[in-house]
Amino acid sequence: MTPRPILIDTDPGQDDAVAILLALASPELEVKAITAVAGNVPLALTSANARKVCELAGRPEIAVHAGCDHPLERPLVTAEHVHGKTGLDGADLRAPVMALQDKHGVDAIIDLAREVDGLTICALGPLTNVATALTRAPDVAGRIREIVLMGGAYFEVGNISPAAEFNIFVDPEAAKAVFDSGCKITVLPLDVTHKVLVTTDRIAAFRAMETRIGDAIADWTGFFERFDKEKYGSDGAPLHDPCVIGWLLWPELFSGRQINVEIETTSELTRGMTVADWWGVTDRAVNAMFIGNVDAGAFFARMTDRLARL
Template sequence: MTPRRIIIDTDPGQDDAVAMLLALASPEDLEILGVTVVAGNVPLSLTEKNARRICELASRPEILVYAGCARPMVRTRLVTAEHVHGKTGLDGPDLPEPSMALRQGHAVDFLVDTLMAAEDASITLCMLGPLTNLGMALVKEPGIVPKIREIVLMGGGWAEGGNITPAAEFNIYVDPHAAHNVFECGAPVTMMPLDVTHKAMSTRVRVERFRALGSPVGLAVAAMLDFSERFDEAKYGTDGGPLHDPCVIAWLLRPELFQGKRVAVEIETASERTLGMTVVDWWGVTGKPANALVINQIDSDGFYELLTERLARL
């Protein structure tokens, strides 16, 4: 089969890095047209550098990496997560400074130009961080919507509540106005919320399987998770922590590992108390039309088998 054409939008982040590596290890399934980078887990000056570090770790320096938005669309303050990811965003392994060049031009322009050049709805957008780049692209050129095959995003939550506020998940909270644009744009959306990613736990046994690969990638992934998951272990009292963003890529590779339902999703943009909340109408009580496939179940063993098998290729 022809590989699915994708653009990865990301704010690395250890779990973003693992998601990127999963995609980079799967060229027969995924053709990566480019990586667009946004501020989120750490500021843009670090996320764009981290994205290039991961491409080089995977021996894929030819990947196009574009820097995008350094702040949210409307909110004046960028919320970051160094308390989880460390001061670099990729604390844990000792990765060298990247030598591959950051591409000239803005990530929003790359998104618009690449989508508008597509002949049909052939490009999948893999959204691993705040949705600012895509939210801005939709404002700049609404004509990109018919060119989008699917938007698969990690963000939101409902039964699990939030992880940055009681009501909001981090990616949506950082830029709720961009998230509103995305969910209302009319393109097919698949949402990987906390309700499913909290079932993809990187237990000690699973992390040791990555380390046992013995490769630079396997050792780096184990070191990343050793660092980042310590926060979740302390917070939730669990063995390991949720591995959020790789669920986006795993959905494209092995959709049979997941289950969910098409429902209406709205983003809270007005209330300070619940800003960034994903209002998921799971039982259809509003009668509003469904605008997203919301995933809430995962075969976690199958997910980690896929991760381990693919990472062993790099």
């Protein structure tokens, strides 16, 4: 099988880190580059964290590019209250040795979309880099195979406001540009990711790998879950971003439907809301595959097995 070429656009984030590791552990995927964006923490940290994860995986040859350090039109909102001051609190990783690439992340997206046939963009954070690339170089929209993103919500609604999920809330104008781009889009919203919980047993499974990577994931998820347990009273924290990679690897574990998704950008009450026409009550054109469910048990079993190979 020829590996599927992907670019990971990310704001690590413990769950982003697990997603990157899952991609690097999967021979079905070829990670062409990683572009960092400001989101969970500021850009200096997300670009360093992406390199830390590559080094943890033994893949220092992966090109990591720093992208946009603030949203298109708004001040940056970050999530240290969830991820800790570094974004990767919980596991003590050394400062990265591998160099940050000189090329800006937006330019890296544009160049790879033009150079690589059938590039898939895996968007794990705010969509600032992706939207800027599509706006600056409209021709790349027709060359991108698919944008698979973690963001939004329908039934679950918001985790940063009553109406909005964090990634979309941080840069709703960027999200709108992406959803309006005409690219093929698949959305992994909170409705799915809140089913993929890192419970005590699942953290123990990571620890049972008895590897440096397994220990780091167990440490990250053990730290990460404390916020959601307190907020939601759940059995563990949702492991959001690995669902993007899981969809590419094992789409049979997921279900959803093609619908219209619009992004609210003007209302202060519902800023960043993904207005998902799940029931087809409007005549707006379909523009996204919106995933509604996942077999979480099978997903975790396969993910744990794959990560143990690193």
